[in-house]
Amino acid sequence: MRREIYLDNAATTRPHPAVVEAMQEVLTQAYGNPSSLHRMGVEAERRIEEARADIAALLGVNPREILFTSGATEANNLAIRGIAYAYQRRGRHLMTTQIEHSSVLEPCRRLQEEGFQVTFLPVDRHGILDPASVADAIRPETILVSIMAVNNEVGSVQPIEEIGKIVQEAGKKLGRKIFFHVDAVQALGKVPFSPHQAGIDLLSLSGHKIAGPKGVGVLFVREGVQLVPLLSGGEQERGLRPGTENVPGIVGMGAAARILAETQGTAIPRLHILRARLIAALSGHPRIQINGPPVEQAAPHILSITVKGVLGEHLVHRLELDGIYVSTGSACHSRRAEPSHVLLAMGLSKEEALSTIRISLGYETTEGDVEVAAQAILQAVDELASLKIL
Numbered sequence: 001m002r003r004e005i006y007l008d009n010a011a012t013t014r015p016h017p018a019v020v021e022a023m024q025e026v027l028t029q030a031y032g033n034p035s036s037l038h039r040m041g042v043e044a045e046r047r048i049e050e051a052r053a054d055i056a057a058l059l060g061v062n063p064r065e066i067l068f069t070s071g072a073t074e075a076n077n078l079a080i081r082g083i084a085y086a087y088q089r090r091g092r093h094l095m096t097t098q099i100e101h102s103s104v105l106e107p108c109r110r111l112q113e114e115g116f117q118v119t120f121l122p123v124d125r126h127g128i129l130d131p132a133s134v135a136d137a138i139r140p141e142t143i144l145v146s147i148m149a150v151n152n153e154v155g156s157v158q159p160i161e162e163i164g165k166i167v168q169e170a171g172k173k174l175g176r177k178i179f180f181h182v183d184a185v186q187a188l189g190k191v192p193f194s195p196h197q198a199g200i201d202l203l204s205l206s207g208h209k210i211a212g213p214k215g216v217g218v219l220f221v222r223e224g225v226q227l228v229p230l231l232s233g234g235e236q237e238r239g240l241r242p243g244t245e246n247v248p249g250i251v252g253m254g255a256a257a258r259i260l261a262e263t264q265g266t267a268i269p270r271l272h273i274l275r276a277r278l279i280a281a282l283s284g285h286p287r288i289q290i291n292g293p294p295v296e297q298a299a300p301h302i303l304s305i306t307v308k309g310v311l312g313e314h315l316v317h318r319l320e321l322d323g324i325y326v327s328t329g330s331a332c333h334s335r336r337a338e339p340s341h342v343l344l345a346m347g348l349s350k351e352e353a354l355s356t357i358r359i360s361l362g363y364e365t366t367e368g369d370v371e372v373a374a375q376a377i378l379q380a381v382d383e384l385a386s387l388k389i390l
Helices: 017-028 039-059 072-086 102-113 131-137 160-174 247-282 312-320 341-345 350-354 367-387
Strands: 066-069 093-097 117-121 142-148 179-183 202-206 217-221 288-291 302-307 356-360
Touching: 017 247, 039 066, 039 247, 066 072, 072 102, 072 142, 072 179, 072 202, 072 217, 093 102, 102 117, 102 142, 117 131, 131 142, 131 160, 142 160, 160 179, 247 288, 247 302, 247 367, 302 367, 312 356, 312 367, 341 350, 350 356
Parallel strands: 093 117, 093 142, 142 179, 179 202
Antiparallel strands: 066 217, 202 217, 288 302, 302 356
């Protein structure tokens, strides 16, 4: 039987067996509606609150600051639009970067159409934001700064704590609060951080990026921060996210959070070692260019490579024949024949961006996986380059 090596963990991860077990138990045994007053409803509500406490413990925050959503896309939308509508009387200016996930960029563009002003900050050739550019761009009417902690395509780690301090100090000088939102989907379990220590007011997470289920996410909302809900029709999640809760998904994400709390201390160093071995094996090839920041500014699980003369899409399909699964970039846009906005913002040409793949490691990835994948990539590059079909 052919060995399959899954290296698309930045797109989604395989749910941990303990997560699947916890969800199955809820689906078959604790299936009551959490809003019901009877025993089955109370039990479902208890499971939700247990998961909320587990995720809060992982982040080092109060459980009341954890809000469940359908995923990080909804969390990002609620954070950005919720703040904009709640505090627009204070100002109508927001800031973000040019390399954010589309679930941040699109809400910002929608707000522009509604009369808000948005500054899209540039990054350097490594995909890193200069904190000074944040300070320079803050205006008296600025109400929100939204910066992703780890880029989902190239793994660049932003100086979140430094940016958080800049935002806090700017707010003090203006005599009012400027809110700081962080998309931490690719950071959780890969890059240590503390929302309170970093001055973060809102933080988005996704269950299926941490060996949890799809269809569930979290928005951390610092106590005292007001949001205008995007939906109406119920009082669930303090009225900020109405609708019957996804109890199995929430319980599954809680289980994933517990596992992460126990394992990330050893998992993060292991991922750094695997990524370094992958770079060492690939970087000597004349057609391969490593994208992104130096090691000290890079997440341990994401590696972006550009292969000169080979389309990324062709390389993805060629590797699939060997049972190796990688991607051309963000899974949200991988089916589009368009160059990545992240790579273009970093200074890559359109041709280079279209010749790029993303390799992302996970909790199941082994040293053997990395070695086999590296050799397969080198062979596939040589094969495809000889065909000259770019």
